[in-house]
Amino acid sequence: MLVSGQVRGITRQQFITQIGQQMKCLKCGWSNSDTAAYCQNCHSYLAEPPGMEALNTFKSLILGLFITGIFYLVFPMPIIRSEYWQQLFSGRISETIFALVLWSLFLIYFKWRQFRQQHRAYAAFRSQLLHDSLSNGIYVKDVDERILEISQFLQEQKVKKFQDSVIFRRVRRTLRHLKAIPKKEEITSILSYQAEIDHNRMQSGYALLNVFIWAIPILGFIGTVYGIGQSIGEFSDFIRSTNGADLNTQMRSALGGVTSGLSVAFSTTFIALVGVIPIMMLASSLRKREEDLLLSVEEYCLEDLLPNLHVRPGEEQLDDAVSGHLEQMAEFSENWRKQVSPVLESVEQHSKGLAAQVGGLQPLIQKFSESLFEVKDEMSELNQIEKNKEKSASPKTEALQDEEEFTTSNQVSNQ
16 A cells, blocks of 8 residues: 555544644534544534635635725726726726626636646546555455545645545545445446536536626626617707707717717727626636546546445455465465475485486497397297298198098908
């Protein structure tokens, strides 16, 4: 294991103190580590800490209002002398649009910071050290120790707020379910559900930005309608109040009101459209990167985590028993080799001596075999001679027998 020795060297409570106590029990209020699933005091299940979305939204609102106040009250609006810029940013609708644009940009900034932390946690999980450690297998009995091991490794890699990272939450939940339900099909279903939950959570995080992307142009169009309505009102007032005397002066005054309203109309639309473009581009780019990160996390769980899970509770005992027997067999074979090696050496020496003796006897054996072959040849020749003699003697014996039979038959006939 990667840092199992370090985890065993300290107590669980000491480790919790080292990584920080951030999760409070809803039942007793006890502070626990973010890696804890149950309260260390009352042993009740700990709900996951709420996300940072609400806090980031509030901080973005405060920063947006602060920068808007500085822009309109301190710098640069109070010192700008250009009538064009004054008319462009003046008006309550323009100020509201400017504040919403800044609020949206700060929201994107905080979401980018969260994404960077998520990516650092993912990069830490992809390190070779953790990969080699998890490749040794994750057993049911070692689930808690593995979670602590991963937590300490991420802390050593200086990954901030890794407890809130998507990949750590998914791995921790998977290991918890491995301990509760050691079935591969259930683990696969849980990974699918968790992937869907993380994707929906990511999409919901852009809800407020989507509202702003929709609301900012709408405010620009509202400013346009307001400005055009103001212009028409000024012109209608001129028509109602006009008289024959000093018509040129009244016309100039009315045209000034009309152009002022049109300026508000077009200025608000311009600010809204220009402000929403970077928001849409940055939000789309960041959303794409977060979706790619979620896909990478899913690939990691399927490639590195799921194949290394030993879901059968008795599998680790079987592996331990097999390892123990293999160690015993290796020890027995080593002892047997040490005991038999002297005997083998003596046998080798005797075999060498016997080989030398056999080498010396080989010429004698060859001569003896040659003499045996010579005697065999002589015996074969003698047997052949005897057979020939017997064949030559057999015709004479047959002739004598015929003569005796003929003589005997004549005697019998004479009688």
